[in-house]
Amino acid sequence: MTTAAIIVAAGRGLRAGGGTPKQWRPLAGRRVADWTIDQFQGQVDQIVLVLSEDDRDAWAEFENSDLILAKGGSDRAGSVRNGLDALLPYGVHRVLIHDVARPCVDLQTIQQVLEALEIHPAAAPGLTVTDALWTGNSSIVTGTQDRAGLFAAQTPQGFHYDAIVSAHAAHTGGAADDVEVARAAGLDVAIVPGNADNIKITRPEDFARAERILGTDMDVRLGNGYDVHRFGDGDHVILCGVKVPHDRGLQGHSDADVGMHAVTDAIYGALAQGDIGQHFPPSDPQWKGAASEIFLRHAVELAGQMGYKISNVDCTLVCEYPKIGPHAPAMRNEMARIMDLSADQVSIKATTSERLGFTGRSEGIASLATACLVKS
Ligand code: MG
Numbered sequence: 001m002t003t004a005a006i007i008v009a010a011g012r013g014l015r016a017g018g019g020t021p022k023q024w025r026p027l028a029g030r031r032v033a034d035w036t037i038d039q040f041q042g043q044v045d046q047i048v049l050v051l052s053e054d055d056r057d058a059w060a061e062f063e064n065s066d067l068i069l070a071k072g073g074s075d076r077a078g079s080v081r082n083g084l085d086a087l088l089p090y091g092v093h094r095v096l097i098h099d100v101a102r103p104c105v106d107l108q109t110i111q112q113v114l115e116a117l118e119i120h121p122a123a124a125p126g127l128t129v130t131d132a133l134w135t136g137n138s139s140i141v142t143g144t145q146d147r148a149g150l151f152a153a154q155t156p157q158g159f160h161y162d163a164i165v166s167a168h169a170a171h172t173g174g175a176a177d178d179v180e181v182a183r184a185a186g187l188d189v190a191i192v193p194g195n196a197d198n199i200k201i202t203r204p205e206d207f208a209r210a211e212r213i214l215g216t217d218m219d220v221r222l223g224n225g226y227d228v229h230r231f232g233d234g235d236h237v238i239l240c241g242v243k244v245p246h247d248r249g250l251q252g253h254s255d256a257d258v259g260m261h262a263v264t265d266a267i268y269g270a271l272a273q274g275d276i277g278q279h280f281p282p283s284d285p286q287w288k289g290a291a292s293e294i295f296l297r298h299a300v301e302l303a304g305q306m307g308y309k310i311s312n313v314d315c316t317l318v319c320e321y322p323k324i325g326p327h328a329p330a331m332r333n334e335m336a337r338i339m340d341l342s343a344d345q346v347s348i349k350a351t352t353s354e355r356l357g358f359t360g361r362s363e364g365i366a367s368l369a370t371a372c373l374v375k376s
Pocket of ligand 1: 227228256257258261
């Protein structure tokens, strides 16, 4: 059974303020559309993103992604029809149609709609209305309205693909949503429980509300690492994966890369998963002379397995010599390569300790690191 989602993102949405269509405005560190698309990744086989022809940057950005792109229509129904057309070659059985302006949609709602489609040709989340309802003009209540049997409609609205394609083909005139189109074609639409957090960003203040909702799930973790290695004989040191010529070498069981060890421990620390010594015991001869890249890769993979992305790392090397500055760009690139990050997520800096203490006396090099991990 092939399932697709159509995310309707062609609207101009300027009521929400900011001068930019709301789907491209920032929300909790990303754009509204990014949150929305992410919620459907992994839940469906294909995602169609319906874009306005005016959003040229978005077309360029998503052109080489795994999303299918479709052009917006003259109204919402036209956009949905274009999205449905774009799915024609994919043999889709079920389709979810979702407003890009609902970035807080939860996986349970998506799953409940899909489950209801096993029995019904159409299903959509609805929230029972709990507030008393009035009729009125702009300032005066003119009557009350019985709320029994009333629902506030949400998306994603789910349909058997062939049924909603026929319904849209037959539909003339406007429609508030795809449920209206489906009902006009005689389809039964099942109601599944909506979620009060699945708000539609419409007004400027909705951004703050959506940030609060998304923020409750945000899991940000910090870890620190600290390491020291002693100088001994040698003609180079390895720091953050880069070979730096020096009149001494660093002693240690592995390659003694003090910077990489501190970063590795910072990642383990953020995960509350011990330290390098615990995962790679110095008593184990197989790690003698080992490239520290093995340790760092292990910490990065553990983070991925536990559902965390590394947001950034910051590493400080403490020594009088060798001078770090000329090598820092190469160190950033090498650390970024090992961690699958971009270089701008990696900071490598250095300080002396004003000739004080063991680093000041050039007896060894110390390193401190911080890592920030975000639940993905
Ligand atoms: Mg070490």
